[in-house]
Amino acid sequence: xxxxxxxCLCASLLICLSIQAQDTKKQDHVLEPVMLQLKGYNNRxxxxxxxxxxxxxxxxxQPGVLSYQGKEELKKRYGQMxxxxxxxxxxxxxRIVAGNVxxxxxxxxRSKDQPRFDAIAVYRVQNNIIVxxxxxxxxxxx
Numbered sequence: 001x002x003x004x005x006x007x008c009l010c011a012s013l014l015i016c017l018s019i020q021a022q023d024t025k026k027q028d029h030v031l032e033p034v035m036l037q038l039k040g041y042n043n044r045x046x047x048x049x050x051x052x053x054x055x056x057x058x059x060x061x062q063p064g065v066l067s068y069q070g071k072e073e074l075k076k077r078y079g080q081m082x083x084x085x086x087x088x089x090x091x092x093x094x095r096i097v098a099g100n101v102x103x104x105x106x107x108x109x110r111s112k113d114q115p116r117f118d119a120i121a122v123y124r125v126q127n128n129i130i131v132x133x134x135x136x137x138x139x140x141x142x
Contacts, residue, residue, distance in 0.1 A: 029128060030099075030100055030102060030125045031102060032128055033052040033123075033128060033130045034052070034102045034123050034125065034130065036052040037049050037052035037053065037130065038090060038092065041078075041088070042088070042089055042090060044082035044083075044085075044086070044088055046075055046078060046079040046082055049082075050074060050078070053071050053074055053129065053130045053133075054071065054129045054130065054131045055070065056069065056071075056131070057069065057074060057130060057131060057132065057133070058131070058133075059132075059133055059134075060132070060133070060135065061134075061135055062135070062136060063136065085110050085111070087109060087110065088109070088110055089108070089109045090108050090109075090119075091106065091107045091116075092104050092105070093106060093107055100125045100126060101122065101124055101125070102122075102125065103120065103122050103123075104121045104123070105118065105119075105120055106118070106120070118138045119135065119137070119138075120135065120136040120137075120138060121133055121134070121135055121136075122134040122136065
């Protein structure tokens with residue numbers, strides 16, 4: 001292998017590593033609010049949880065069907081749930097990050113007496129804040 005070929009290979013490798021590092025930084029930026037809301041959720045801390053969402057967040061219970069909108073409504077609903085479910089916990093089983101979208105497959109527990117259940121959450125992040133979340137219920141008819 002000639003010196004020119006080795007230098008071209010090294011330059012190509014450096015460019016690829018640089019692109020990968022930039023993608024990782026973008027991915028980290030998109031993940032920050034998703035991780036923050038999960039921390040708030042598991043600690044039942046409504047202020048930390050709500051800090052991850054925009055003031056005009058849209059929450060969908062299934063694709064295309066708006067359940068409610070706005071951080072104040074989110075705080076009201078989740079604040080009540082946090083107060084009434086001391087065993088509440090969410091574990092991320094699998095995560096996909098694509099651009100500004102994070103898709104989490106979650107195992108959620110509301111009570112120690114009941115088994116965990118599957119949940120799917122799709123978060124759309126803009127400017128380091130969640131602007132939209134869609135919850136998709138897995139098919140439980142099997």
